Structure formats: C-alpha cells, structure tokens
Amino acid sequence: MRVKTADKRLRILDAAVRVFAREGFFKARVSQIAEEAGLAPGTVYLYFKNKEDLLISVFEVRTEEFVSRFRAEVEQQRDPCSRLACLVRMHLSGFQADPDLAACFQVELRQSSRFMRRGVKGGLQLYLGLIREIVEFGRKEGAFRKEVSAGLITHLIFGTLDEVVSTWVMSGMKYNLVSLTDQLVELITSGIGPKASLLCERGLGAEGGPGNTLN
Amino acid sequence: MRVKTADKRLRILDAAVRVFAREGFFKARVSQIAEEAGLAPGTVYLYFKNKEDLLISVFEVRTEEFVSRFRAEVEQQRDPCSRLACLVRMHLSGFQADPDLAACFQVELRQSSRFMRRGVKGGLQLYLGLIREIVEFGRKEGAFRKEVSAGLITHLIFGTLDEVVSTWVMSGMKYNLVSLTDQLVELITSGIGPKASLLCERGLGAEGGPGNTLN
C-alpha cells in the first residue's frame, strides 16, 4: 500500500513535468496530467492540494534529488575550484539531460506567483545552501576571496547559472549547454579567486556550438 | 489631442504598475487599472491589445527609458570599469527608487509566459545590448578579457544583477540595494579583467545593511 501510494505520487509528478513542459502551466489541464499518470482527476487531489502545489512539488522534489546527487558528487572533489566546476557541470548537464524539466524549472515555475514571491522556502534555499557550502569551503581553503560577502558570491553563481540555462531554454535548447562549463567556471573563479586567473587552471573549452545565443 | 492621447496611455501604464505591484498580475483587474487611470475599462483596449500586452508594454517602455538614460550616463565614463560600475549602480538604484516597478519587473513580469518564453524581443535585448556594448568596449580597451565569449560575460552580468534584485524584492526590499554596487563590480570585473583584481581600484563598500539576505 505504502509502495503503491508512493508510486502514484511519483507517477503524477512525472506526468506533470511532461504536461507542464508540453502545454505550459496554465494551459495544462489537471485532468490531462491525471490521465497521463493513469489515474482519475480526483486522485491527483489526494496527493497534491492543487495545480500550483503540483508544480511547486515538482520543483521541490527534483531539487532535493539534485541537491543530494550534486552534493555527493561535489564532495568527492577536494579542490574548491573543482567543486565549483563540478557543480556548474552538473547544473548544466542536469537540465540538458531533461528538456522537459528544464522548461518546467526555467519557464513554467516562474508563472507561479507563490514561487516567484519565494513563498517556497525549501528547494531554492536548499540549492543556494549547497552553493554557499562550496563558497565557504573555498574561502576556508584560501581559494576564494573573503572581502566580498559570501551571500553575494552565492547569488552571482546562481544568477549566472540560472540566466544561462534560461537563455538556452528560450533559444530552443539548440546548442550544447554543458560545453559552456569551463568558460563559466573560469569567469566565476577568476572573479572570486584572490589572485589572477591562473589559480584554476583549465583550458577554455569550445563554445556551445553553432547558434549559441550566448556568444 | 496627441498630447491628451499620449497622456492617457501614460496614465494607464502608471496605473498598471501600481495595480500589478499591489495585486499581482493575475489578481489585477483591467477594470481596476482603468479606474485608477480615471478611464472606462473599454478605453484601455484602445491603447493596449490585452492585459498581457499592458504588462509587457510597461516593461518595454520603462526599459527603453532605462536604456537610454543608462546609456547617456554610461557613455560619460571613459574607463570600462567605470562604465560597468555606472551600469550596476543605475540598475540597482533604478529599482530601489521605484519599488512598484521592481515588483512588476522581478515578479509579475515573469508570470507572463510570453515574456518568459522570450516572446518579447525588444526591451530585454535592448538592455542586454547595452551591457554587451560595455563589454565590447572594455575588451577593445584591453580592460576585459577576450578568451571568454562576450555573450557569456553579458549574461553573467545580467544574471547576477537580476538575481540580486530579485532577492532584494523577495526579502521585502528592506536593505540598501545600491550599497552592494562596489562589491558587485569588484566581483564582476575581477572576473572578467585579464589580470588580477587591481585593475579596477575600488574600495569595497559597506554591506547592504542589517537584514541583507545577500550576506
């Protein structure tokens, strides 16, 4: 029973990601999500309060997965710059690997005023927390500068990643997002590293490819 | 007639900013905006195609004003770093000076799927264009690095500013946004400058004040 119940919740979440990505949040019908999950419309409301709750739950659940997966990976790196690079790469590849989820996170989710007004504390704070850990670790190790507030650095990193992914989504997801990793890390680390850019030695990879709107 | 007409258009836009900020985009009633502008509901449709067009027009019009005002100011600076600093300061102070507008731009506007899907080319591209000009100028002058794509740098700058302002809005606009200017510029320029951070000599100003969620 437990299992079947958890299973249903997940089926609804998966269906929601697909339908939200395909139709957009407002056009998406709850009945359509239910059908795609193989359930009756009313059943959705046994697991989620309403349509917006469903959208936000998608974000929360997936973000939690991301955060724990990312953290496990990140902590295998001993070098602060590598940790940052690891995060950036996973962030970009996470979305590149799941276009539906990318559309949900970068576009549809923003149409929830509850989300935009940061009425959702969980997921985003969790993610910002992970970034901040990396920042604090880098400072402790002497790899990242300490004169600028850690919060500001955290938001610079998140803001940059978010904007880059959004631009990729908007431009039709046509170019290779992950290939921007090195350039991004270089930009960010050279900014937050105390000395010049040679601390983090990374060759600057190829651009995202043809049509890269970020060029 | 011309004047009165332009006047009405402006009155509607001003009313819209207030009502959108106060009620949020979806709760905002067109009839309420009309009333606040001293007009009948139908009249709004003589000037704007629909409610979303009104929201986006607010963005376009205000952004155009911003861009031309910012550009005039920016171009008075001869030094690339100063130009960047000027932009950052104006961006932050522009929103700090008009909380209603800030709420509109950072929260309500995102609820327009047309905006989020970048169906709006004008305003945002204009603003990104202004940032890019500064970046290109800095590169030409040898103050900003050339190994990383200018587009990426542009998005780093915009993404960071946008995230910082969003965070300020969400946290209740309680701290001083403008006072973050120097730290932000330092972060950005030290990242994008070819050599170490001493190119742009700026003292790191005070933090945003108590309750600054960016710390």
Add this chain to the structure above:
Amino acid sequence: MRVKTADKRLRILDAAVRVFAREGFFKARVSQIAEEAGLAPGTVYLYFKNKEDLLISVFEVRTEEFVSRFRAEVEQQRDPCSRLACLVRMHLSGFQADPDLAACFQVELRQSSRFMRRGVKGGLQLYLGLIREIVEFGRKEGAFRKEVSAGLITHLIFGTLDEVVSTWVMSGMKYNLVSLTDQLVELITSGIGPKASLLCERGLGAEGGPGNTLN
C-alpha cells in the same frame, strides 16, 4: 437604459421562477435561466450575486408585491374579521393563481439555508408585519382577544396558511385552495372548540373538492 436594465432584471426573475419550479433549485442551471431570459449566463451576475441570491430575490420581490397588494385590499375592509378573511383569501388565491410561484415559495425556497436560517429579513418580516397589523387592528376594535400575545397569534395565522398551502402544493395542486378560505377563517377566529363563536358570521363553504388532502 434604466428601463432596459429594470426590464432585464425582471426578465431574469420571471425566468427564474419558471425554471426553479420546473427543475427545482439545485437542478436548475443558471445558464438555463439566462437562456430563458434571452441573456448570456454572465449577465445574470450583473443583477444577482449568485444563484441563491436569485432565489431569495424572487421571494423578496414577489412578497413585496404581495404585501402592498394585499394591504391595499385589506384596508378597504373596515371589519377586523373581514380583514382577516381578505388576507386569507388573497394568500390562497395568490398561490393558486401562480403554481410556479407556489412551488418556488413552498418548496424551493426552503432549500436555501440562508432563507431557512432567516438570513433574509425583508420579505417574511414584511408579511408577518402585515398580518400583525390586522391582529392589532382587531384587538383595538375589540374583535380579537388580548390575553394571548399578538406575536403568537400572528404566527398561528401564518403557520396555518403556510402549512395549508404547502400541503396543497405537495398533493399536486389538485384541489381548490381558495375554497378553504371560510373554514380557515372560522377556525382561526373561533378555534376548534365546538360552539361556533358567532362573532364572525360566515357560512362554512364547500370543501376543497375531490382529493382534498386536508379533509
């Protein structure tokens, strides 16, 4: 404009009586009422707050008409017993003449919890007020007793009339309701005791006819 507006309100009320009587309050569709009034569904909501408000407005409007019509007639009688007889006759004939309205008042209206909880002060109080005037007048003239509270008498009269009409409605409106007038007046004025109080001299009319469930 005024006239057309008033006209629409009336058209809606008339349509509502018909639809409520035909379908019952809950089965009645607002869209059906609108259609029967030759209007769009939304228009109903320009004149009435919601479906229940429509039902209650039917009651209020019609009761006000009844009360002013009844009062005009009643006051032409100089004798208290005649006044009472006049009221009873008009009450019964009012419903007998309009079966749809009878169904609305005796059945559908009771399904509004707002009405049943006496959330509606206007109409019913108005009608009870009219009955009470007759009672007070009769007491002043020495025709009605003073040892029993006027309120109780008022409710005896109203309760009896209401129950008699309800019974008639429920039994299919098959017998002649008005013909019960004289018996009712006699009962009310003289009670069920054996000797006819000859104060109010009225022959006892025929029964309501075949199938009269009140026999």
Add this chain to the structure above:
Amino acid sequence: MRVKTADKRLRILDAAVRVFAREGFFKARVSQIAEEAGLAPGTVYLYFKNKEDLLISVFEVRTEEFVSRFRAEVEQQRDPCSRLACLVRMHLSGFQADPDLAACFQVELRQSSRFMRRGVKGGLQLYLGLIREIVEFGRKEGAFRKEVSAGLITHLIFGTLDEVVSTWVMSGMKYNLVSLTDQLVELITSGIGPKASLLCERGLGAEGGPGNTLN
C-alpha cells in the same frame, strides 16, 4: 452481532444529528459523520443509502420515537383538551430538550427536496395521524367542532406548532418554548376571537420570557 449492528446504526444517526445541526446539511461531510461515529466513511453506506437518506432516517426514526412516546402520554388523558395540551407541551418540550434535533428538523430537513416534496410518507404522516386521532377523539366527545374538516384542523395545529418552533430556532433558541403551551392551546381551541371559550379551562401562562420573538 445484531446488537453491535443496531448500535452502529444508532451511533451514525446520533452523529448525523450533531453534524447536521453544526454544519448544516450541505456543508456536512459524510466522512465527518462517520468519523464522529467512530467508523470509516464506507461503513455509513452499509446502513444508509446516501446522505439524504441519512437525514431523512434521522427524521423518521426520531419521529417514530416521538409519536409512540407522545401517544402513550396523550392517551393517559381522558379529556380531549387535555390530550391536545399534552401534545402541544410534548412537541415544544421535545425540541427544547434537544437543540441539535430542533435545528435538524426545522432547518436542515427542509433542504431535502425529497422531504419537501413529501417524498417521505412515513414520519410526517404518522405525526399528522396522531394529531388527527386527537382531533377525531375530541369531535366524538363533543369537545371539538365538526363543521370544519378534521384535516384542516389537523393542519392548523401542526402548522402552528411547526411555525412556532421554527421561529424559536431561528431566533437562537433563546426563550422558553414550553411556556408558550397554554397560550397556544387556548388559541387553538378558542380561536383568536375575544371571548375566552371556557370549555378548556386553563390559566394563560407566562410569556416565553425576555426576547421572545413571538410577542
């Protein structure tokens, strides 16, 4: 098993009276009634066809109890007037003693269209039957008049009692209902005419107390 089963049925009925009185028929949730009876929602449907059946069963069961209890008491009186007085007193005190039941009978029950359309033959007919027996007995004994139809008299008695109790419920059950007994009996037996028919000798008791809306 039998006993436990009957017990559950009763627990459901008791819970229903409380919930209907507290929430009103429509707002009342079957699951809430079940919970209050210490059972699962589905179990209610082993004992009752549906929610309306539950409401009507409350009425039927309680009315049957009333009728047999009232009849036993009434028949101990040998005098027709005393029988009537006994009925009136028991009717009033029955409701006064159980405010939840009063709310159910006078308000919620009327919201059942099946009840209002007299789709329920049992309980009400039973009660009307009891009243009628008293009327017929009074006629046989020469205490009640024969010129008026017994049915009409029955309905006068019931309508008056019903209206008086309804008014008491609506006004918040604040005054003493039972103390109206004597006045009511006097009114019914002797009418509203001026001279007290001394047939039924009963002192006119005190009014219902302060705030009595029947005054």
Add this chain to the structure above:
DNA sequence: GATGAATGAGAATTCATTCAT
C-alpha cells in the same frame, strides 16, 4: 461486515474583451 483509497461527474462563476451607442 468493515475499510478507505480511488473515483469522476458536474456547473457556478469570473472577468478579459467587445461593440453598439
């Protein structure tokens, strides 16, 4: 008999938008 998770029908209502005046 008892359970309670799942069902799915069903319509009131809002409000952006129109267009006759």
Add this chain to the structure above:
DNA sequence: CATGAATGAATTCTCATTCAT
C-alpha cells in the same frame, strides 16, 4: 475617441459513493 453593459468561454476541485481487499 470614449464608454460600460453585455458577453460567454472555459476548468478547477469537491466529496458522495463505490468496491477491492
């Protein structure tokens, strides 16, 4: 140009009821 009364499309969500366990 301006009005504002009228329109009508469009869908979430509830909760009584069922039935597999």
